[in-house]
Amino acid sequence: KILLTHGHFDHMGAAAQIQDALSIPICMHERGREYTENPRWNLSEGCGLYIKLDDVSYLPDGSRIALERNPVFSLTMHYVPGHTTDSVFYYSAKDNVAFVGDSIFKNSFGLTHFPGGDEQTLMQSITQRILKLPQETVLLSGHTEPTTVGAERERSWYAPFLN
Template sequence: MIYTVPVTGVFITNMYFLIDEKTKHGFLIDPGASADLILQVIKRYGFQIEKILITHGHFDHIGAAEIVSNKLRAPIYIHEKGKRYITDPIWNLSEESGLKVVLRDVQYLNHGDVISLESNPNIMVHVIYVPGHTTDSIVFYSKEEKAAFVGDSIFKGSLGRSDFYGGDEVQLFTEVITKILTLPEDTVLYSGHSEPTTVGIERARIYKKVVE
């Protein structure tokens, strides 16, 4: 089951819970801000968060990660290229907003890794490396839920931005086409800053644009 919680820092970011209904254990994806709100929701619904997953190291996706991680004793996972972002407030864009967000204690992921719940290993996500928005962008794909948490690589109706540190417009386009839009077309794409969309809808939109 997927729950969306919009969290507000400098920007509004969609934070997600992927929860096993049977055990209430699950993953928390992109705690960008509002640590108190996140912890309240977890308490109210009785969730047990096993791992905190990060789609990329921009500050509006990691801003509350350390506080939430410490409170819940849940480790943080990010792509190995995320080291540059989580240690550098210029690269993670927090400095220009007057903040200095850094993460100290994280575990690193690579393309092809599979992360499953300890309480129910049938609940799992696949790590798909999709650089272009940043050098560390990954997608967490759940086949069972027909869901992909895509961060800022693609939104409903547009691709993500590629003009930040480590961004690359051609790479983003190629990676989205070959690694996200090749998932089953009924896969729901949950992004950092838009309504959900589907692979089918975005594929039709992008190919129409290419043909025009």
């Protein structure tokens, strides 16, 4: 399966070609349609690419995604709007890892000035969903090296949002 963390072109640009080559589904949050159908929202228009995706499985928050050949391996989708209106992370409690896309990075967090972005919402998503994971959870982002929940909890910019 191709699991999209959000609908920006730098995360979904080759998804259709991979889907065709491997005959596998593309999955993303149910709010992703605006990004898959609108090159302005997925930012590809600004680069002259005009990317659209047609064959996507839109899933609700909390969806469990398992491999058919190895159902023991699974991830749970968690909705974390703010970077985009469709942002999610995929979490494996068994493996203590979260694929967080562009919501949070090592020592930083995702931009919010693109269509659908909202900094207040992103801070709430990060502090109420991502930083509530166990401290040792490894966070794998779309653009930086790995970090952990514990390391990111220490960042001062999250303090006003932590309970």
